[in-house]
Amino acid sequence: MVSPRPPSALPQIVAVGFRRIHALLQALAPTFSDKARVTVLDVGFEQAVARIRQLQAQQGVDVVVAAGSNGAYLRQHLDTPVVLVKVGGFDVMQALAQAKRLADRQADHGAAAVGLVTYEGMAPDLSPFGELFGLGLQQRSYRTEDEAVQCVRELREQGVQVVVGPGTVADVADAQGLIGLFLYSPDAVREALDDAVEVARAARIELAKRERLNAILSHLSDGVVAVDLQERVQTLNPTMARWLGITPEQWLGQRLGEVCPPLSLQDTLRLGTESLETIERVHGKTLILSRMPIVEQGVLTGAVISGQDPISIQRVDRHIRTRTKPQASGPRYTLQQFMGDSAPAVALRALAEAAARSQATVLLVGESGTGKELIAQGIHAASDRRELPFVAVNCAAFTETLLESELFGYEDGAFTGARKGGKVGLFEAAHRGTLFLDEIGEMPLALQSRLLRVLQEREVLRVGATEPTPVNVRVVAATHRDLMACVQAGTFRQDLYYRLNILRLEVPPLRARLDDLPRVAEALHARVSARLGLSVVATRPWLQVLLAQAPHHGWPGNVRELENIIERLLVASVLPGQLPDAGTLKRLAPELFDAVPMPVASALRTGQQGQPAAAAAVTRPQPSEGELLKALQAHGGDRQAVARHLGISRTTLWRRLKSMSGG
Structure with a gap:
């Protein structure tokens, strides 16, 4: 794993090579100073592995550059990416052409053969090239340094004077009295260093994405485990680790189905289908688990399992139901739902419709149970604020402190037990809509002064705040009390009464x-x-x-x-x-x-x-139709007067008139 470093730090590249390639690396490393920090090591194999691990612990290493058998060895023994110096066709042809010239000079007469020794496999496509140009090419391949020595010895016995190969081969050829030509060109080394810079850059980007993803997962309340196609654990967030009583490092790289069979993702990987919200027992804990395949660009690359704690879900559900105020979602009633054709009902609806066209404060006065909130909602529904919030609060349902925080809200840390981040008050929640203050006569005097300021200045100051917040709220207040009597008794502010008593509507009792x-x-x-x-x-x-x-x-x-x-x-x-x-x-x-x-x-x-x-007056004989019509004519259609004249109830009169009309 790459050690943490500042985002602006250059990639750390270690180039490994001894003898001839070391000189090339040393010469080219300074040219990459603006792209990466290149450290060149003049060691190989076991010593190189030890030095690279030491550098990894000290400063971090993004990529290693090496060639031939040295590079293959490092790939097997390091977790860090290793970029190999590769030889192109032009490099080979150029080296063989030079070898041919040198071989011909060494030969006493006739054409001289050229030897090519490569690491892990020969190049069969070079045979036609050798025949075409008369190289007399002899190819050999090696895996270990001893095999390289044997290859050079065989070529010497066959009369080869010039041998082309990696640094190890060239050095062996020189040691055995032959001419050794180094196969790697400066361009090949430069290209390997360029590739290393790109690999490091891509690794940095991938690491940043992974760290961001891990940071997000670490803050989730859900438990998450992600695996690759072999079901090896790649990611395990702290929540899941806490539920399982482990540390994430214990499971990383392990097969999930082996370390925890109840969480197995083998079926998800095999079928590529999801399984959502199953309830299972895992390590003695009940979890709600969802399994999903990970598909990238149409290819299955792994799977993920997420878990939820049922207790947390229940707690959140209680919190939502506690905090949600259904009355803030909008009005449920219209003015037409205040039913009745009596003169008081018709007059009230007409006044309410007129009030809906105004922006002035409305005061609804009437006994409990007469339908004051229905009228308040009807006014809102008939106004140009109908699409905006309707928020209702009963002023008699809260203590003074709670009512203050409900109406005006509070800032973070305003008092002990205040919600983190503060709380929006009902005035702000009703912005551009309507706020219904039911039982306004029960509001404490201390809050009446704050309410008066909001109505006058159209701005609200949260508890603990220093800057007010402008609000545009239409206020409808309601009470069953005689507010003027409360004013005279000193329990209600006179200035607030006149501020509320602009559009007064009296809701008649039944x-x-x-x-x-x-x-x-x-x-x-x-x-x-x-x-x-x-x-x-x-x-x-x-x-x-x-x-x-x-x-x-x-x-x-x-x-x-x-x-x-x-x-x-x-x-x-x-x-x-x-x-x-x-x-x-x-x-x-x-x-x-x-x-x-x-x-x-x-x-x-x-x-x-x-x-x-x-x-007897209650049970007297019912009047005839003629008597009813005569009484209606005499009293100008006033049903209340007719009922009183005939000694019957208005309900009886209504029923008789309905039967007479055939209704």
Whole structure:
């Protein structure tokens, strides 16, 4: 493995050669000073291996350059890439031509033979060349230095006077009284050094990629193991090593199926197919494993297995569900879902639609359960901000400290336990959209002043921050309290009240629009039935029993109370022995009977046949169609006045008019 070095350092090249090639390397090394640092060693074989390993430990070595048998030996004993000095055809022909000239001079008469000794194999294509030019070429090949000596001796015995070969061969020829010509030219050595520089550059690039990949893998929460085609481990990140109780170095280079059979990738390598999210036990730990082949440029080059810890997945899932605020995803309601044809309902929808066309702050006032958030969402959905965030927060659901951090956010390290990196507040989360502040009357005085500044300056200052952040937010506030009374009591800031009370909409209670109750109840009945998986037709008798008693109830909980009672009745409708009659209704929803006028309630409780005047008023004979039409004409179509004149409920009047119209 290459030792770490600064990215700007030049590649480290060690050129190995003795005798003749050493001189060539020494002469050419300075010409590469701008490309690489070349160290030339005048040693060979075992000594060269020892010296290179020493340099590797000291400064790192990218590539080794060597020739002949020396180069072959270094390739077998070093992990570092070795570039061999190669002899080209022109070098051989040039050396043989020179050898022929020298041989002819040495010969007393006739043509003289030339010897060529090469490392590991002869060149058969040179025989025709030798015959063409009358070289009398004699070829030999060697693997060891002893074989080289024997080859030269044989050539001498055959009368060869000039021998061409590597440095070892040329030196042996000189020692035996022959002329030894060095086979390697300066161009061949220069080309080998150029190749070494390119190999080093490519290795540097590959090393940088591998180090980057390892850095990424080391930070993954998933465990990862990558293998080559022989299933030898190439990469094992710290997460997987920690799960398995090992160090990455213990498995590198080992066959994964042998060191850990449960993680085997043999089938993936054999079939080239992926296997995703299987649950397996590995070294006593449950993991979710995925196996995938590695394909590069259409060729299978290895495989990878990744593992996930189920406990971590469960923890992340809890974190997401805790942090996710569904109300910030957008409005669920429109103004048309505030149902009713009564005068209060129609007037409220008209005012809300007008408010949606404005950018001013809206204050919704009304009892709990009347549908203030529905109106707030409807205003947002009808405005030009409809495609932008709608963020809702209940000011009564948080302590003062938590509400401050929720609304305004905080900086990293703003307080003990603050999330790393800080937190975006709801004002920033609702940027360019709408922020719904429910139960604004419950906001602590200290936060009211901060809210007032945001509304005035249109900028928010996070907790612990020094620079404010501009925001463009449309604020809709809601309360069931009398804010002016709170101002007089000193629990609500007067200046904030007037800042909020620009567009004021009063959401009427259900008892003020009883004419709408049947339609609202029908819609709630359909919604609750769908939620409970019940048939609307099968449960309709329960709704009819409820509607018969509904006009006598004050509905202090408004629409929310109506929905709760409907759900209570529908849940009971599936129980054996439960019938949709007044007796069952009285037992399941006693609050409906508690609201009935005392004489009527008394009559219901005692079962008396004779009813007092108040009860008789409730059960008086129903008016005829003529009486209804006459009363409508006399009161100008005011249904509330007509119902009061005839002594019937508005629900009864609505039902009679509907039957008269054939609806």
